[in-house]
Amino acid sequence: MRVVICGGGIIGAATAYYLAARGIGATIVERTALAAAASGKSGGFLARDWCEGTPVAPLARRSFDLHAELANALGGGRWGYRALDTYAGADPGGAAAGEPQLAWIAPQVRLEGRIGTPATTRQVHPRRLTEALAEAACARGTRIVTATVAGIATQDGAVRGVDLADGQRLPADKVVVAMGPWSILLAGSLPLPAVYGIKGHSLVFDTGDQVPPEALFLEAREAGGGVETPEIFPRPDGTTYICALSSDAPLPVDPAAVDGDEGAFDRLHAICCQLSPVLARAKVLARQACHRPVAVDGLPLIGPVPGVEGAYLATAHSVWGILNGPATGEAMAALLVDEAPAVNLAAFDPGRLRPLDLSEITTR
Numbered sequence: 001m002r003v004v005i006c007g008g009g010i011i012g013a014a015t016a017y018y019l020a021a022r023g024i025g026a027t028i029v030e031r032t033a034l035a036a037a038a039s040g041k042s043g044g045f046l047a048r049d050w051c052e053g054t055p056v057a058p059l060a061r062r063s064f065d066l067h068a069e070l071a072n073a074l075g076g077g078r079w080g081y082r083a084l085d086t087y088a089g090a091d092p093g094g095a096a097a098g099e100p101q102l103a104w105i106a107p108q109v110r111l112e113g114r115i116g117t118p119a120t121t122r123q124v125h126p127r128r129l130t131e132a133l134a135e136a137a138c139a140r141g142t143r144i145v146t147a148t149v150a151g152i153a154t155q156d157g158a159v160r161g162v163d164l165a166d167g168q169r170l171p172a173d174k175v176v177v178a179m180g181p182w183s184i185l186l187a188g189s190l191p192l193p194a195v196y197g198i199k200g201h202s203l204v205f206d207t208g209d210q211v212p213p214e215a216l217f218l219e220a221r222e223a224g225g226g227v228e229t230p231e232i233f234p235r236p237d238g239t240t241y242i243c244a245l246s247s248d249a250p251l252p253v254d255p256a257a258v259d260g261d262e263g264a265f266d267r268l269h270a271i272c273c274q275l276s277p278v279l280a281r282a283k284v285l286a287r288q289a290c291h292r293p294v295a296v297d298g299l300p301l302i303g304p305v306p307g308v309e310g311a312y313l314a315t316a317h318s319v320w321g322i323l324n325g326p327a328t329g330e331a332m333a334a335l336l337v338d339e340a341p342a343v344n345l346a347a348f349d350p351g352r353l354r355p356l357d358l359s360e361i362t363t364r
């Protein structure tokens, strides 16, 4: 069986990994580089039970456990897998008062409670995890092709191959579309529901050993009066990752062209300096922007594309793509070899949403 996976983010890499474990070496086609987009620039925060009460809960629980399994099997230290405490809090702005509640946080930041313990909240470095999954898959026969997917070739209602922008066709019996928000670019060849990209900005600081394993979800008042919700993830490699400032800025067709909104990195830096004297002193190692993929109903899209034999979609994981990557890859691999997936995928069936009508699209 010839399987081509379009997109080398966490979803594509995890699908290749679990497929390789079943003896099938797929071809991953990636336009830029593995984890070039959100899968390399996200927080990598994992929570076991934060999706409870939603249809995503079973996928999240399964995936949280698979993260631990992968760390044991492949050496999770390579991608900074570790357990950590997680707190919620708020910075009302204004003058600092009293002692800080966490040594590395400014005194005016008030913690409202511990919202995760090492048993329920963990983290990974998402790019390194994606690369490790792809590397393990390649050791079992997967290959990675650097090329731009331009379309899916079909005949008589079945997949025949993947068309590349350079005019080549990769023959395929089954195709997995896992291009994150760019999956929608294939709506001209497959009946795909809409997928949007919501942008987020992040900074990575060199904080050495000054920040313990404490993740923070904060509300912070900016100097201009607006309220932002920075998420702060210290990593075991001596860096600290902070993301905030979502926007609906348009998605460029080329993932390499994603950049920050005007002034966004300066605003985020000012917020970080206000929240922590450690961050205020630290060197900024990276300024990043990326788009998380989202469907109209907010749920992932995982399963066969209706009406086209051999076509599958795996995307729209929104803010939980790194958490849910392993269970999604495992489920996709099962579907591809006609096994029952470990998690019931009914809520994520791409067929629940109507296909995008290309005549409705306006470009600016």
Ligand SMILES: Cc1cc2nc3c(=O)[nH]c(=O)nc-3n(C[C@H](O)[C@H](O)[C@H](O)COP(=O)(O)OP(=O)(O)OC[C@H]3O[C@@H](n4cnc5c(N)ncnc54)[C@H](O)[C@@H]3O)c2cc1C
Pocket: 006, 007, 008, 009, 010, 011, 012, 029, 030, 031, 032, 033, 034, 035, 036, 037, 038, 039, 040, 041, 042, 043, 044, 045, 046, 147, 148, 149, 150, 178, 179, 180, 181, 182, 185, 198, 199, 200, 201, 202, 243, 244, 255, 290, 291, 292, 293, 314, 315, 316, 317, 318, 319, 320, 321, 322, 323, 324
């Ligand atoms: C700021 C931010 C912070 C986040 N933090 C977390 C977190 O802490 N925990 C968590 O679980 N989730 C988090 N997420 C969500 C998570 O990052 C995403 O859900 C996930 O990375 C999506 O993975 P993906 O593989 O579907 O897509 P992507 O990572 O977007 O991968 C798609 C790939 O397709 C490639 N591609 C695009 N077009 C083409 C083409 N034409 N041909 C070939 N390849 C192409 C791209 O280059 C890219 O590598 C965060 C998201 C953002 C934006």
